[in-house]
Structures are given as structure tokens and as C-alpha cells.
Amino acid sequence: MTTVNNNHYDVIVIGGGITGAGTARDCAMRGLKVLLVERHDFSTGATGRNHGLMHSGARYAVTDHESAKECIQENMILRKIARHCVEETDGLFITLPEDDLNFQATFVQKCTEAGISAEIIDPKQAIIMEPSVNPELIGAVKVPDASIDPFRLTMANVLDAQLHGAEVLVYHEVVDVIIEQDRMVGVKLRNNHNGEELDVYATVTVNAAGIWGALIAQMAGVKINMFPAKGSLLIFGHRVNNMVINRCRKPANADILVPDDAVCVIGTTSVRIPIEECDDMRVTPEEVEELLAEGMKLAPSLGSTRILRGYAGVRPLVASDDDPSGRSISRGIVTLDHEKRDGLAGFITITGGKMMTYRLMAEEVTDLVCQKLNISKNCDTATTPLPGSEPKEETKRFSFSQKAAEGRHGTLDKEIESGDAASDALVCECEGVSVGEVRYAVTKLHVHNLINLRRRTRVGMGTCQGELCACRAAGVMCSDDKSAQKAINDLNGFVNERWKGMQPVAWGDNLAEAQLTATIYQGLLGVDKLANERRIEYYEI
Amino acid sequence: MRFDVIIIGGGLSGLTAGIALAEAGKDVALVSAGQSTLHFGSGSLDLLGCDDKGNDIYKPIDAIATLGEKHPYNKLEDVSGLAGVAKQLLERAGIATTGDANVNHWRITPIGGLMPTWLSMEGMAIVQDPDQMPWKRVALVNIANYLDFPTKFLAAGLRERGVQVDVKAVTVPQLAQLRKSPTEMRSTNIAKVIESNDIINDIADKINSITGEGYDMVLLPAVLGVASSENSKKLLSLIKMPASYVATLPPSVTGVRLQTQLRKRFNSLGGSFFPGDQVIEGVFENNVLKGVKTAKLDGTTLEADNFILATGSFMSRGLKADYDHIYEPALGVDVDDMGLDRKTWAKIDVNEAQPYMEMGVKTDEKLRCLRNGTAINNLYAVGSILSGHNSIKLLDAAGVDMLTALQVANNIIK
Amino acid sequence: MATETQTQNVSVNNFEQCLKCSICTVYCPVSAVTPEYPGPKQAGPDAERYRMKNKAFFDDALKMCLNCKRCEVACPNDVHIGDIIQAARIKYNTHRPKLRDMMLANTDFVGTMASPFAAIANPILKLKPMKAVLHGVMAIDKHRTFPDYSSRKFESWFKKNAAALQDKFNKHVSYFHGCYVNYNYPQLGVDFVNVMNAVGYGVHLLEKEKCCGVALIANGMPKQAKRQGEVNMTSMRKAIAQGHQVLTTSSTCTFTMRDEYDHLLGIDNHDVRDSISLATRFLYQLIEKGEIKLAFREDFKKRVAYHSACHMERMGWVPYSTRLLRMIPGIDFVMLESQCCGISGTYGFKKENYERSQAIGKGLFDQIKEVNPDCVATDCETCKWQIEMSTGTPVMNPISIIAEALDVEKTRELNKQ
Structure with a gap:
């Protein structure tokens, strides 16, 4: 773990989601001394709980021109700078018999106005391009949607921030802010692993904590009107589709199906929830029903495909400042300069927006930070590839795990030991994760437990959700007797975390799988009896 | 095709019933849809390991009185007697075990825990009293780079109990060759390599040379003896x-051996084993099952005087859960779903007792299946498909499998 | 929605049903002897998820799969693991088959060429220099003995000696003899005709018969296999229209035409499938229904050990052959432990597979030596080659054993209407 050498920084960034990671990267690249703090693991909030869709912007073209433009610009940038996080799948916007085909013309026109290439495709041709699509479609438009892996994207931003000198503290939670007169000068952190507290200081503090940013602001006596919207999604066992499939109509529930790596994801529902509930969200049976019913309209074979799990995220929607009632919600980027807005210097909140526009958000807020610090340095994040996304070297990858690892880490896969039997042994058979990759993640990617490891490598994200691999990975990660008990607790926690996503969809083969997993972990190994701690945190669900 | 008895399901319960009936001179056919849960076994068989609060049970026969009224053991005439018969049946199949139904002993789990059990296959490490480890100094010897034997956890677990443990690893060229496969460095493949290359002596030499002297126990991964115990004993x-x-970790070599030996025993008694087939329909007539149809033997009805359903629980497809209900897919007999639906049959904490685990088919006091509420005169259910107990929490799976099978065999023979 | 949705999670070749329990890996005869093979679970359902994402995940090592389907028999959740692997080979393999593979795969073409010259071909194929050429140039293993080519094809025998007699029967079947009976071992065909005639059935050949294509599939020529399969289906439809069942004496041909045509080659055989049967199954079912009776010679005595050929086991039809054999009073029947013999059609003929092939079969050979039967019975012709070569014990098709044990006169009497 990075240690805090000198506790005064130019900027402290709060929040290890994509916005925080991107902001840390931008600040570091402009030469600032940066500390990034995250109370749990990276991408545990909204960043890790969405579709993994790299919007072309088409979804917003009709309703929100500005967002659509931002999306397509960032979309084109991410293809270049985050190659290894992006899969260029393209997307379809389909019209079904129950939809109004007239909407298509408006849609294409608005896309074109926003700079999004939108090509009308003959429905028969669309079926050839994407055989899983509902064959009853009456219209289709092809747009440059793609899929993007938010875990990889966040990690790559963090790695680049570190390469540019940023320090990073995970499992460090902001428990208070330090204010001197009318200026925020730092924050009080608690190490969530051992409870120790420490103060860190900075000229500027950037609040990039997503929905939880409202609570940070509250500590500083500042009010931000957040409106948390819960969105539930389902993961299917394999890729049913190879192109993103959307409905060509006004955005509604469960109308996007995204192929992500070896799975596909349908979502989302949308329901307002109180901010206290953001810490413990579960997918309800009604949501499962709705997602499945609507999903089958996009791709009927979802009805006969195994659902691996359900999960829910929360969108950090912000009420416009000029409308305290909260009725007017902005989906765009919201940068709050609290010095101007609330008379509290040294404190900026960046929120709203979407994963797609994280880089732009980071650029905007970094511009403001630089202005406060009187630094004039241009932003280079749009043109500099992220670590792992540098131009591909022509190495031939042979084994399943080597190919899978290249997909996950891009050119950084060269840091993974391979070629000898000990490193090549497979830990996770579904996702092709080798011992070498686990070791790489543990040493280089801020991995403290199995759930962190899963976010970095996909261990346990396959069909069986960790039936054998979790135990193998725990064995590889465990170094001595002292850590053995921790590793067994971790293993028990991991099995429970996997189950929490499976439980809402526990029927069919999933229930059989659950029984088999319980037979192995509880019946054969006795993990539940050996674990002396059962605490599962919401962010691990 | 006509037989005296047809058994549906080729796992521990089906084979136990099949052997008991064939030993009594019955012409038995056994239809097995794929291999069984013995492949996830521990090398030990449990009768009753824990009470419903999760506490270890020392005297299982005595503890049976405390079980809930739905537990299948309540339908057995003489648990203790049947337990003895089970042990002898295994013995005749070439499976020697230690253990006694009156007093549990403890097995060592692959991550270093101790779990109470009834019978352990010969050669397995066991502990008679969990509070007093029988060894002071243990050498824990793994096959180099074999990931499914987590020595760090095992060592830590033993040390926690006051045992001094040294962890070692051995290899020989033939195993190093197997290591080249990132996916297939598995227990059963290790066993096949060792046994087919006749390198047991080499491995023993290696183990002897790296351990030296001074240990009162050498613990090894159970990766020898797929087909019989001969090689495992030799090492x-x-x-x-x-x-x-x-x-x-699975696949369990001891479990595969148990499965193989039982099936061989069944075959040698003249039983007919139909692997990879599946019963898809029953022909019922006035509360009597006349015959069953299978997926593969299309056009043929398998007929018998008596039938035994031994198809296991969800993971063996003996029970199925669809979007909104639980059913028994082979014959459509009545299932006790405890009145629960999809929202309630699984609980949020994985370690809680899961209601779905207790679901199974309904039977009368003679273990006969019910269909539309009425008992079928000649159709019995045995093993994990029975409702009324949570085998993961109570640690009673093998006991329920074997003892209900023996009880039903008795009921049929009578 | 609830009831019609998610009631069965079945996708193409149902790889989704895989619970990752690893049981299949225990029963794979290949992964046990060669670490280069990733094993059925990895090669099948695991990697298929990734191949669906990117075909670069296809691994050439999949060609080591024997297509024995023992993984499928072992699978507790009915995943078509072998089909997934073979389908992946068909879909993603980019290598073109070698000359050797084309020669081995085109069993009927080679047979047609060799048969007229059997007197020359057989000794030549056995000569050391020829074997060296085959081994070196063609990569056909020198240890292998090519099955003899018969000097007269079964079809020729049938036309000359049997065809004219068949119409006098009241009941009729069609016979798919397969390449082996036609070119290598016409006696099995003769035995079949004799048995069927004895129980009152006339035997007819199909209008046109092509090799079932199993070797073409295995050697990476699915298109040709599909063309041949279509020809067979057309001929069979005509036979079925006349009320004939189509019988074979080969478990592999039967399995290929009933299951692999649909699963791997995309041939629509749904209207034909149920009418294709194995001779032993056909006879057993008729006996069970009381429609025919068999009478056996009293002097017939034989110790017979039955070997469950892989595809026979996959079809689940072993009981038909074994229960039929057990009807012979003079038989001392032993059931061998079911395991692969290692030949897998043309697989074991290839130089690169020879050692693996023998290692796979070793357990079976040891068992046979221990049981020491007069003959081994099996429903598969390539198992016959392998077992005879490796153990020296003669191997017979159950139909040939029936033919040998049958009291033909008495049987004819019993089956006269």
C-alpha cells in the first residue's frame, strides 16, 4: 500500500470511483501533488454497478442534446486512450411492433445533429448482424455504442495517477473535514482496516464521492440536493448478443442489453430511494420480473439463458441549484465551486454526469483546481493512452489464461509471470485466471481481499460464481498462519457476497449451483465453521 | 425389459439399495443420469454430525431422538442396526472403513477444520477427540503446485490446535509433466498418472527423503486409488x-473410488447398470407404478415389481426449481415445498439454514412416495431426495442415503 | 410470464447448464494421459463462453478430443460437452485437413479403390517398407495393422447371393451396412442377413449409401460429411416410406446418423431418426413384444466379455445388446468395466496419437487379459481393430455371435406365420 509520506497535498480527491480516479489522474498529470482516498475499494459505488455500456450518446440524442454530444466525443476519445477497457461492438436501436416507427426518423436526425453516426438498417440485415435480436423488429438503427469495463477503466486511471506521482489510500474513509475559518484545509481519515485515524491536508479538496458526496458536503456544512435513483440489472451466463441492443423509443426501464466480456447485462429499473438505503440495495423479485420480461423483448433467448446474478447501483442525480424542489434534475455534469456557492474556499464538488463522461468531468474540475492553485497547464488526458492501452505489441498469446489476461490488462499483461507451470496453473477456470495473474493483482493493483481480486481479475465472476476458484485464490493470497484466519474469513465473506447476487435469481441451475457450492464450502471444507467473522458490507454485495 | 426392482439414481443411496437387493437375489436394474455427488466427498461418511444449532454431536445414535419429526431417520426401524449393516455392505464391496455409529470421530477438512463423522475410508487421517490432537509433529506433504490442497490453511488449522507442522512438496518427472496442464492438475489426474506409471515407489522415496525423521504423522493429499484402495495403501x-x-477439493479420489467399487459390486452381483440415461416418465395404474420410460431406451418400458427413486436433490436433478415452483421431474411425485415460493425458499445469508435444502419428496411411514396425495404401493424414495432435513447443517447425508436405502431394501425383500 | 419463462435454462448445446462440478474431467480418457489437452470442462463449456466473445480463444488442442462422449455420459447435468467441443472444431478451426487425414476420412473412397486389389493391397499394407512409408510420409502409425480389405464387397455378395431371395418375406427392413461391412468384413453383413431371414424379415439395401461421415467430422471435413449425410437421409426416407426400419450393425454409424447429423452438421433428420436402429435393439424389441423367437444350438458354448463402445454407451443402448446376448443359453457372459479402448475411429491410426491411444486403452486390455474370454463382443468395428491388435483376443459383433449360436432351422420354424 502507498504510504503517506508528507501529509500536505495540492489536492485531495475523495472517492475511488471513476470520477475520482480520473480526477486524480488529470491532477497528477498536470504536476499536482495528489492524494486519492477511498473508503472501500475502487469502483464500489455507481462505477461498478452499471451496464458497462460505452454510450454513443444516441440514448440521449432526442431528450438531451448536450449529454449526447458529450457522450459521442468521449466515446471516440475512450476508444483511443482506453483500448483495453473497450470492446467496439456497435449498437442497435430497434423498433418493435408495439413502438412508434415514426420515432426513428426523429432519432436519426437528432443523432446526426449531435455528431453521432446513425445508420438505418433493414430489419432483415439487423438479424444477420445480431442474430439474437427479436426477429419481430420493424426497424433498426446502427450507432457506435460499445461496451466498456468500468473496473479496468478505474484501475487504469489509478495506475496512471500513481505513475504521475499520486498517492492512493484505499479503505480510508473521510470521517470529518478540517475547516479553518472559511477554508477547508484537509480531511480526517479513518483506516477502515484497523480504525486508526489520520489528518491529511490540502490546498484544495475535491469531493468526487458520487451519491455519498452529499454526506461529505454535509460534514462541511454545505447542502447538495441529491436524488438517489436505484437501478437494478441482471447478468446472464454468457454473451447472448455481440452488439449492444437498445429500444428506439424514449428511454425507459430495462431497454438496454450490453455484451460485457463473457456475459451480457440487461437493465435497468429506476426507482427513487432515500440516501440511507444506498448502502444496502437488493434486487427485488418484482425487478427481476420486469427486467426479464423487458429483456426478452430485446433478445428472446434471454428467457432460456441462465441468469447468474442481480445487482443494483445508484445514480448520483443532482437537483439544479436554482430549483431546490428537486423536480428539475440535471443529468449533465455538475461542478460546484463551494467558494463561490457557499463561501467555503478549498472545496469543490464534482458530481452528476455519467461514467461515459468521467474524463470530461475530471478535466473540468481539474481546470478549476488549477485555477485555484494558479497553475496553467493543459489537460493531456484525451490524448495520452491509459496504462495497458498503449499500442499493441505483436506477441502471440497461446493459452486460454494468457489470452484472457491480455483482454483484462492490455499491454500490462507483460508484468504477469507466465511460462512456468507454477504461474500458469489456473485458479479460476471459468474466466481463465492464472496464479500469475492473481500474484500480479495482489502486488500491483491494491488487492486486499478476494472481492478486490474479483474486481481486478474476474475471479469468481463466471458461471459457477466461485465454486472452487475462491478457495484456490484464497490459498494463493494467504502468506502465513496469521493471514490464514483472515483468508478464511475472507473466503467465507466472498462466498456470501457471491450468494447475495445469486439469491434473487435462485431457481433452475442457479439453485443447483448454490447447493453444490454449499456442499463444497460448508459440507466438505467447513468454511462457515472456521470463519470467526461474518461481517459482510453493503459494498461487497 | 422386466426386472424385480428398478432403481432410479446411481449415487450412494441407489447403489446401496441395489447391492442390498441384489445380494438378496433380486434382479435389479439401475438407471443413472450422470455421476453422483460422491465426487465431492471427503473420504468419510456422516451419520449425524451436528445439532440444529451447529454444535458437534459426539454420540449420533443417542442424538437421533432430538431430531425434528420430519427427519427421515424417524422412518427407520433400527438406526443402529442398519448402520452396522451399511458398514458391512461397504466391506463386502471392498471398502474398508473405521468408525462406529455410537461414537463420532473427526475428519480433517481440506482447509484444516475438524468435522464429526461416522465412517472414514481406510487411510484417511482421523481424530478421535477434537480437543486432543493425536500428533505433536506433522509433516504436511503436497504434490508440488497442486492447488486443490490448500496446505497453508491446513497447516494453520493444525497449528491452532497445538500441532507442530512442517509443509513440504514433492514431485517426480511424470507429475511435472502433468503440471504442464494449467487446467488438469486435478486429484483424479494425479492419481491416474501415479498409478498408470507405477511410480508409487519413487514418490514414497521422495517423501521419505524430504521428511527425514521425527514426525509422528505424515499427511498427504488423498490423490491415490481411483479404482481401488490397493495403491493408496501401498504408498x-x-x-x-x-x-x-x-x-x-473436488473431484474426490476417495469418492470416485467409493462410487466405482460400489458399482463394480453391483455389477458382479448381476445387477444391470444403465449409465447416462434418465427416467422421464412413469406409467401409473391405480396407485401402482407399472413401468418407467427413459430418454435413451425409447420405445422400451422398463417394468418391475418395485421401484426406488434415488435421484438426489437439486444438484443431482432429483429436484428441480423453475421460476416459481419446485417439482420432482422424473415421475412427478409430490414434493414438500414447505409452502414457500421463490421469494422465500432461499435466504439472504448463505450460512443460514436454507429452506430449499429441506425440500424433497413426500413419503409415507414406509418411505413410499405420494402422488396426488396418495401413496404409490411399489414406489419408494431414498437418500437426498427425501424431505425433512438439511444435510449440510446436520451432516447426515451419507447416513440418510445408506440407511433409508437399506430400510427400503428390507421393506421390499419382506 | 413466469411459467413459460426460465423453466428450462437450455441454450445451444446447453453449456449454460454446466455446474462446473468437474466430474467430466474424471472420466475423460484423454486428459488423463496427455496434459496438453485442456480437458472436457475447459475445452467445452468453459472456453465456449469466451469463444463466443472472440474466436481467437479457439485452441488447436481440441483436436485431441476423441469425441468418445464419455464426458456426456458422466455429466450429472446433461451438458452436451462433447458436442460443444466438436461444434467448436467445426466452427472455429482454420486448418485444412492433411492428405493423410483426407485419406483416412474417406473410408468408402479408399475402400472402393482397395477392394478390387485386395489380394495385392492387403499384403502391401502389411509390408514393413510400406508401413515405413505410411509412417514417415503419411504419418500413419507403423504399429497399426490396416484392417484387411475384402476381395469382394458386401454389396457384390448381396446382389449375387441374397438380393433375389428377399422379396419372398412378408416383413422387410433396410440395411445400412456401413464401410466396414462393405470393404473389410462382409461376413458381418452376411450374418445379419442370415439372422434377419431366419426370423422372417427380408433385407434390402438402401438405394444409395454413403459413409455415415463420422471420420469426415473427426478429420475436419464437415461439409463433405454433410453432403454424404443428406444422401443417406434421402435414401432412408425412401426406405421408410415403404415401411422399412433402417438397421445397422455399427453403433458409431447409428449414433452419427441419429444424433451427430442434427447436433453437429445441421442435417434435419427428425423424420428419419426414430426409424434408424441397431440390429440388436430391433431384435430385442421384437422378442420382447413376442413377435419373433430365437432358438439356439445346444452345442454352442462361449465365454464372451462385452465391451461397451463409447457411442453405444452414449446412446444408452448397451442393455439391448447385452440382454440379447444373455438369451443364448450356452454363453458365459462377462460385463467388462466400461471404458474407452482408445482407437476412436481414425484417431488411433495417426502417428501423433498412437501412444496416447494405447495408453487410453491399457486398462481395458488388462481387464480383457484377466477375464480371458473366448471372444470380446462389441457393437463397434473400430474397437474391434484396437482390441484385436492390442490383446490378440478375437472380437465379434453381437449379431455374428447370435448368427453363430442360432439354430437356423428351428428359428425359421418358430417364426413361420
Whole structure:
């Protein structure tokens, strides 16, 4: 773990989601001394709980021109700078018999106005391009949607921030802010692993904590009107589709199906929830029903495909400042300069927006930070590839795990030991994760437990959700007797975390799988009896 | 095709019933849809390991009185007697075990826990009293780079109990060759390589040379003896110090051996084993099952005087859960779903007792299946498909499998 | 929605049903002897998820799969693991088959060429220099003995000696003899005709018969296999229209035409499938229904050990052959432990597979030596080659054993209407 050498920084960034990671990267690249703090693991909030869709912007073209433009610009940038996080799948916007085909013309026109290439495709041709699509479609438009892996994207931003000198503290939670007169000068952190507290200081503090940013602001006596919207999604066992499939109509529930790596994801529902509930969200049976019913309209074979799990995220929607009632919600980027807005210097909140526009958000807020610090340095994040996304070297990858690892880490896969039997042994058979990759993640990617490891490598994200691999990975990660008990607790926690996503969809083969997993972990190994701690945190669900 | 008895399901319960009936001179056919849960076994068989609060049980026969009224053991005439019969049946199939239904002993789990059990296959490391470990100094010897034997956890677990443990690893060229496969460095493949290359002596020499002297126990992963215990015994006999095996992650070599030996025994008694087929329909007539149809033997009805349903629970497809209900897919007999639906049959904490685990088919006091509320005169259910107990929490799976099978065999023979 | 949705999670070749329990890996005869093979679970359902994402995940090592389907028999959740692997080979393999593979795969073409010259071909194929050429140039293993080519094809025998007699029967079947009976071992065909005639059935050949294509599939020529399969289906439809069942004496041909045509080659055989049967199954079912009776010679005595050929086991039809054999009073029947013999059609003929092939079969050979039967019975012709070569014990098709044990006169009497 990075240690805090000198506790005064130019900027402290709060929040290890994509916005925080991107902001840390931008600040570091402009030469600032940066500390990034995250109370749990990276991408545990909204960043890790969405579709993994790299919007072309088409979804917003009709309703929100500005967002659509931002999306397509960032979309084109991410293809270049985050190659290894992006899969260029393209997307379809389909019209079904129950939809109004007239909407298509408006849609294409608005896309074109926003700079999004939108090509009308003959429905028969669309079926050839994407055989899983509902064959009853009456219209289709092809747009440059793609899929993007938010875990990889966040990690790559963090790695680049570190390469540019940023320090990073995970499992460090902001428990208070330090204010001197009318200026925020730092924050009080608690190490969530051992409870120790420490103060860190900075000229500027950037609040990039997503929905939880409202609570940070509250500590500083500042009010931000957040409106948390819960969105539930389902993961299917394999890729049913190879192109993103959307409905060509006004955005509604469960109308996007995204192929992500070896799975596909349908979502989302949308329901307002109180901010206290953001810490413990579960997918309800009604949501499962709705997602499945609507999903089958996009791709009927979802009805006969195994659902691996359900999960829910929360969108950090912000009420416009000029409308305290909260009725007017902005989906765009919201940068709050609290010095101007609330008379509290040294404190900026960046929120709203979407994963797609994280880089732009980071650029905007970094511009403001630089202005406060009187630094004039241009932003280079749009043109500099992220670590792992540098131009591909022509190495031939042979084994399943080597190919899978290249997909996950891009050119950084060269840091993974391979070629000898000990490193090549497979830990996770579904996702092709080798011992070498686990070791790489543990040493280089801020991995403290199995759930962190899963976010970095996909261990346990396959069909069986960790039936054998979790135990193998725990064995590889465990170094001595002292850590053995921790590793067994971790293993028990991991099995429970996997189950929490499976439980809402526990029927069919999933229930059989659950029984088999319980037979192995509880019946054969006795993990539940050996674990002396059962605490599962919401962010691990 | 006509038989005296047709058994549906080729796992521990089906084979136990099949052997008991064939030994009594019955013409038995056994239809098995794929291999069984023995492949996830521990090398030990449990009768009753824990009470419903999760506490270890020391005297299982005595503890049976405390079980809930739905537990299948309540339908057995003489649990203790049947337990003895089960042990002898295994013995005749070439499976020697230690253990006694009156007093549990403890097995060592692959991550270093101790779990109460009834019978352990010969060669498995066991502990008679969990509060008093029988060894002071243990050498824990793994096959180099074999990931399914987590030695760090095992060592830590033993040390926690006051045992001094040294962890070692051995390899020989033939195993190093197997290591080249990133996916297939598995217990059963290790066993096949060792056994087919006849390198048990080499491995014993390696183990002897790296352990040296001074251990009162050498613990090894149970990766020997797929087809019989001959080779696993041989290795132990060649090691200079007392040595025994600890279970690995699946597939379980001891479980495969148990399965193989039982099936061979069944075959040698003249039983007909139909592997890879599946009963898809029953022909019922006035509360009597006349015959069953299978997926593969299309056009043929398998007929018998008596039938035994031994198809296991969800993971063996003996029970199925669809979007909104639980059913028994082979014959459509009545299932006790405890009145629960999809929202309630699984609880949020994985370690809680899961209601779905207790679901199974309904039976009368003679273990006969019910169909539309009425008992079928000649159709019995045995093993994990029975409702009324949570085998993961109570640690009673093998006991329920074997003892209900023996009880039903008795009911049929009578 | 609830009831019609998610009631069965079945996708193409149902790889989704895989619970990752690893049981299949225990029963794979290949992964046990060669670490280069990733094993059925990895090669099948695991990697298929990734191949669906990117075909670069296809691994050439999949060609080591024997297509024995023992993984499928072992699978507790009915995943078509072998089909997934073979389908992946068909879909993603980019290598073109070698000359050797084309020669081995085109069993009927080679047979047609060799048969007229059997007197020359057989000794030549056995000569050391020829074997060296085959081994070196063609990569056909020198240890292998090519099955003899018969000097007269079964079809020629049938036309000359049997065809004219068949119409006098009241009941009729069609016979798919397969390449082996036609070119290598016409006696099995003769035995079949004799048995069927004895129980009152006339035997007819199909209008046009092509090799079932199993070797073409295995050697990476699915298109040709599909063309041949279509020809067979057309001929069979005509036979079925006349009320004939189509019988074979080969478990592999039967399995290929009933299951692999649909699963791997995309041939629509749904209207034909149920009418294709194995001779032993056909006879057993008729006996069970009381429609025919068999009478056996009293002097017939034989110790017979039955070997469950892989595809026979996959079809689940072993009981038909074994229960039929057990009807012979003079038989001392032993059931061998079911395991692969290692030949897998043309697989074991290839130089690169020879050692693996023998290692796979070793357990079976040891068992046979221990049982020491007069003959081994099996429903598969390539198992016959392998077992005879490796153990020296003669191997017979159950139909040939029936033919040998049958009291033909008495049987004819019993089956006269």
C-alpha cells in the first residue's frame, strides 16, 4: 500500500470511483501533488454497478442534446486512450411492433445533429448482424455504442495517477473535514482496516464521492440536493448478443442489453430511494420480473439463458441549484465551486454526469483546481493512452489464461509471470485466471481481499460464481498462519457476497449451483465453521 | 425389459439399495443420469454430525431422538442396526472403513477444520477427540503446485490446535509433466498418472527423503486409488513414518473410488447398470407404478415389481426449481415445498439454514412416495431426495442415503 | 410470464447448464494421459463462453478430443460437452485437413479403390517398407495393422447371393451396412442377413449409401460429411416410406446418423431418426413384444466379455445388446468395466496419437487379459481393430455371435406365420 509520506497535498480527491480516479489522474498529470482516498475499494459505488455500456450518446440524442454530444466525443476519445477497457461492438436501436416507427426518423436526425453516426438498417440485415435480436423488429438503427469495463477503466486511471506521482489510500474513509475559518484545509481519515485515524491536508479538496458526496458536503456544512435513483440489472451466463441492443423509443426501464466480456447485462429499473438505503440495495423479485420480461423483448433467448446474478447501483442525480424542489434534475455534469456557492474556499464538488463522461468531468474540475492553485497547464488526458492501452505489441498469446489476461490488462499483461507451470496453473477456470495473474493483482493493483481480486481479475465472476476458484485464490493470497484466519474469513465473506447476487435469481441451475457450492464450502471444507467473522458490507454485495 | 426392482439414481443411496437387493437375489436394474455427488466427498461418511444449532454431536445414535419429526431417520426401524449393516455392505464391496455409529470421530477438512463423522475410508487421517490432537509433529506433504490442497490453511488449522507442522512438496518427472496442464492438475489426474506409471515407489522415496525423521504423522493429499484402495495403501506402507490422507477439493479420489467399487459390486452381483440415461416418465395404474420410460431406451418400458427413486436433490436433478415452483421431474411425485415460493425458499445469508435444502419428496411411514396425495404401493424414495432435513447443517447425508436405502431394501425383500 | 419463462435454462448445446462440478474431467480418457489437452470442462463449456466473445480463444488442442462422449455420459447435468467441443472444431478451426487425414476420412473412397486389389493391397499394407512409408510420409502409425480389405464387397455378395431371395418375406427392413461391412468384413453383413431371414424379415439395401461421415467430422471435413449425410437421409426416407426400419450393425454409424447429423452438421433428420436402429435393439424389441423367437444350438458354448463402445454407451443402448446376448443359453457372459479402448475411429491410426491411444486403452486390455474370454463382443468395428491388435483376443459383433449360436432351422420354424 502507498504510504503517506508528507501529509500536505495540492489536492485531495475523495472517492475511488471513476470520477475520482480520473480526477486524480488529470491532477497528477498536470504536476499536482495528489492524494486519492477511498473508503472501500475502487469502483464500489455507481462505477461498478452499471451496464458497462460505452454510450454513443444516441440514448440521449432526442431528450438531451448536450449529454449526447458529450457522450459521442468521449466515446471516440475512450476508444483511443482506453483500448483495453473497450470492446467496439456497435449498437442497435430497434423498433418493435408495439413502438412508434415514426420515432426513428426523429432519432436519426437528432443523432446526426449531435455528431453521432446513425445508420438505418433493414430489419432483415439487423438479424444477420445480431442474430439474437427479436426477429419481430420493424426497424433498426446502427450507432457506435460499445461496451466498456468500468473496473479496468478505474484501475487504469489509478495506475496512471500513481505513475504521475499520486498517492492512493484505499479503505480510508473521510470521517470529518478540517475547516479553518472559511477554508477547508484537509480531511480526517479513518483506516477502515484497523480504525486508526489520520489528518491529511490540502490546498484544495475535491469531493468526487458520487451519491455519498452529499454526506461529505454535509460534514462541511454545505447542502447538495441529491436524488438517489436505484437501478437494478441482471447478468446472464454468457454473451447472448455481440452488439449492444437498445429500444428506439424514449428511454425507459430495462431497454438496454450490453455484451460485457463473457456475459451480457440487461437493465435497468429506476426507482427513487432515500440516501440511507444506498448502502444496502437488493434486487427485488418484482425487478427481476420486469427486467426479464423487458429483456426478452430485446433478445428472446434471454428467457432460456441462465441468469447468474442481480445487482443494483445508484445514480448520483443532482437537483439544479436554482430549483431546490428537486423536480428539475440535471443529468449533465455538475461542478460546484463551494467558494463561490457557499463561501467555503478549498472545496469543490464534482458530481452528476455519467461514467461515459468521467474524463470530461475530471478535466473540468481539474481546470478549476488549477485555477485555484494558479497553475496553467493543459489537460493531456484525451490524448495520452491509459496504462495497458498503449499500442499493441505483436506477441502471440497461446493459452486460454494468457489470452484472457491480455483482454483484462492490455499491454500490462507483460508484468504477469507466465511460462512456468507454477504461474500458469489456473485458479479460476471459468474466466481463465492464472496464479500469475492473481500474484500480479495482489502486488500491483491494491488487492486486499478476494472481492478486490474479483474486481481486478474476474475471479469468481463466471458461471459457477466461485465454486472452487475462491478457495484456490484464497490459498494463493494467504502468506502465513496469521493471514490464514483472515483468508478464511475472507473466503467465507466472498462466498456470501457471491450468494447475495445469486439469491434473487435462485431457481433452475442457479439453485443447483448454490447447493453444490454449499456442499463444497460448508459440507466438505467447513468454511462457515472456521470463519470467526461474518461481517459482510453493503459494498461487497 | 422386466426386472424385480428398478432403481432410479446411481449415487450412494441407489447403489446401496441395489447391492442390498441384489445380494438378496433380486434382479435389479439401475438407471443413472450422470455421476453422483460422491465426487465431492471427503473420504468419510456422516451419520449425524451436528445439532440444529451447529454444535458437534459426539454420540449420533443417542442424538437421533432430538431430531425434528420430519427427519427421515424417524422412518427407520433400527438406526443402529442398519448402520452396522451399511458398514458391512461397504466391506463386502471392498471398502474398508473405521468408525462406529455410537461414537463420532473427526475428519480433517481440506482447509484444516475438524468435522464429526461416522465412517472414514481406510487411510484417511482421523481424530478421535477434537480437543486432543493425536500428533505433536506433522509433516504436511503436497504434490508440488497442486492447488486443490490448500496446505497453508491446513497447516494453520493444525497449528491452532497445538500441532507442530512442517509443509513440504514433492514431485517426480511424470507429475511435472502433468503440471504442464494449467487446467488438469486435478486429484483424479494425479492419481491416474501415479498409478498408470507405477511410480508409487519413487514418490514414497521422495517423501521419505524430504521428511527425514521425527514426525509422528505424515499427511498427504488423498490423490491415490481411483479404482481401488490397493495403491493408496501401498504408498502409506512405503512411508517410513505413520502416514495418512486428507481430502482435497473436488473431484474426490476417495469418492470416485467409493462410487466405482460400489458399482463394480453391483455389477458382479448381476445387477444391470444403465449409465447416462434418465427416467422421464412413469406409467401409473391405480396407485401402482407399472413401468418407467427413459430418454435413451425409447420405445422400451422398463417394468418391475418395485421401484426406488434415488435421484438426489437439486444438484443431482432429483429436484428441480423453475421460476416459481419446485417439482420432482422424473415421475412427478409430490414434493414438500414447505409452502414457500421463490421469494422465500432461499435466504439472504448463505450460512443460514436454507429452506430449499429441506425440500424433497413426500413419503409415507414406509418411505413410499405420494402422488396426488396418495401413496404409490411399489414406489419408494431414498437418500437426498427425501424431505425433512438439511444435510449440510446436520451432516447426515451419507447416513440418510445408506440407511433409508437399506430400510427400503428390507421393506421390499419382506 | 413466469411459467413459460426460465423453466428450462437450455441454450445451444446447453453449456449454460454446466455446474462446473468437474466430474467430466474424471472420466475423460484423454486428459488423463496427455496434459496438453485442456480437458472436457475447459475445452467445452468453459472456453465456449469466451469463444463466443472472440474466436481467437479457439485452441488447436481440441483436436485431441476423441469425441468418445464419455464426458456426456458422466455429466450429472446433461451438458452436451462433447458436442460443444466438436461444434467448436467445426466452427472455429482454420486448418485444412492433411492428405493423410483426407485419406483416412474417406473410408468408402479408399475402400472402393482397395477392394478390387485386395489380394495385392492387403499384403502391401502389411509390408514393413510400406508401413515405413505410411509412417514417415503419411504419418500413419507403423504399429497399426490396416484392417484387411475384402476381395469382394458386401454389396457384390448381396446382389449375387441374397438380393433375389428377399422379396419372398412378408416383413422387410433396410440395411445400412456401413464401410466396414462393405470393404473389410462382409461376413458381418452376411450374418445379419442370415439372422434377419431366419426370423422372417427380408433385407434390402438402401438405394444409395454413403459413409455415415463420422471420420469426415473427426478429420475436419464437415461439409463433405454433410453432403454424404443428406444422401443417406434421402435414401432412408425412401426406405421408410415403404415401411422399412433402417438397421445397422455399427453403433458409431447409428449414433452419427441419429444424433451427430442434427447436433453437429445441421442435417434435419427428425423424420428419419426414430426409424434408424441397431440390429440388436430391433431384435430385442421384437422378442420382447413376442413377435419373433430365437432358438439356439445346444452345442454352442462361449465365454464372451462385452465391451461397451463409447457411442453405444452414449446412446444408452448397451442393455439391448447385452440382454440379447444373455438369451443364448450356452454363453458365459462377462460385463467388462466400461471404458474407452482408445482407437476412436481414425484417431488411433495417426502417428501423433498412437501412444496416447494405447495408453487410453491399457486398462481395458488388462481387464480383457484377466477375464480371458473366448471372444470380446462389441457393437463397434473400430474397437474391434484396437482390441484385436492390442490383446490378440478375437472380437465379434453381437449379431455374428447370435448368427453363430442360432439354430437356423428351428428359428425359421418358430417364426413361420
